[in-house]
Amino acid sequence: MSTLLNFVFVFLVCLCSYSEASPALTEAQIEQVGKAMANMCISSSGVQRSLITKAMTGEIEDDRKLKCFFGCIMEAVQVTKNGKMQPEVLKRRANAMLPKTMREMILPTIDSCSHIENEDKCELAYSIVKCHFSVNGKNPFFFNF
Numbered sequence: 001m002s003t004l005l006n007f008v009f010v011f012l013v014c015l016c017s018y019s020e021a022s023p024a025l026t027e028a029q030i031e032q033v034g035k036a037m038a039n040m041c042i043s044s045s046g047v048q049r050s051l052i053t054k055a056m057t058g059e060i061e062d063d064r065k066l067k068c069f070f071g072c073i074m075e076a077v078q079v080t081k082n083g084k085m086q087p088e089v090l091k092r093r094a095n096a097m098l099p100k101t102m103r104e105m106i107l108p109t110i111d112s113c114s115h116i117e118n119e120d121k122c123e124l125a126y127s128i129v130k131c132h133f134s135v136n137g138k139n140p141f142f143f144n145f
Contacts, residue, residue: 024097041072058133060126070125080124087114109135 025033042049047065055066074080079090090110094103113131118124 025099027099027102030098030102037073037076038069041069041076044072045069055129058137060130060133064122067122067126070129071121074125074128075121079128080121083119083121083124084117085110085114085128087111105136105138 038052041047042052045065045068047063047069051061051063051066052069054061060066071080079085087110091107094106094110098106109128109132112135113128116124116127116131118127
């Protein structure tokens with residue numbers, strides 16, 4: 001759990017350093033933190049890396065461990081709370097923290113997928129990832145494994 005707290009700390013430090021002139025995080029920083037978080041979530045979910053690799057191209061298996069991997073990532077970065085997405089929070093964070101190309105990719109997903117609800121965090125995350133691919137067909141996590 002201390003690894004998750006480290007990610008949250010880095011996330012908050014970056015958010016506090018945000019200025020209007022540039023986003024708080026660079027693509028390289030997002031990829032670095034994302035890969036470390038993915039490794040943590042791979043470990044906690046027990047998912048096979050091959051399923052994640054396929055999922056990042058849009059070939060998403062109906063696999064409980066994969067769903068829980070997505071749930072772990074989304075919970076760690078607070079995409080979801082109490083069985084639903086947090087669209088207003090996500091839009092503020094995207095606008096404050098993401099480079100323009102990433103914002104342009106993720107904002108339509110927030111608008112199109114925020115209606116999805118499920119008390120099961122794994123199923124919720126799985127549905128959001130599937131919705132994201134139906135909206136724009138690109139890897140929603142901004143990094144590769």
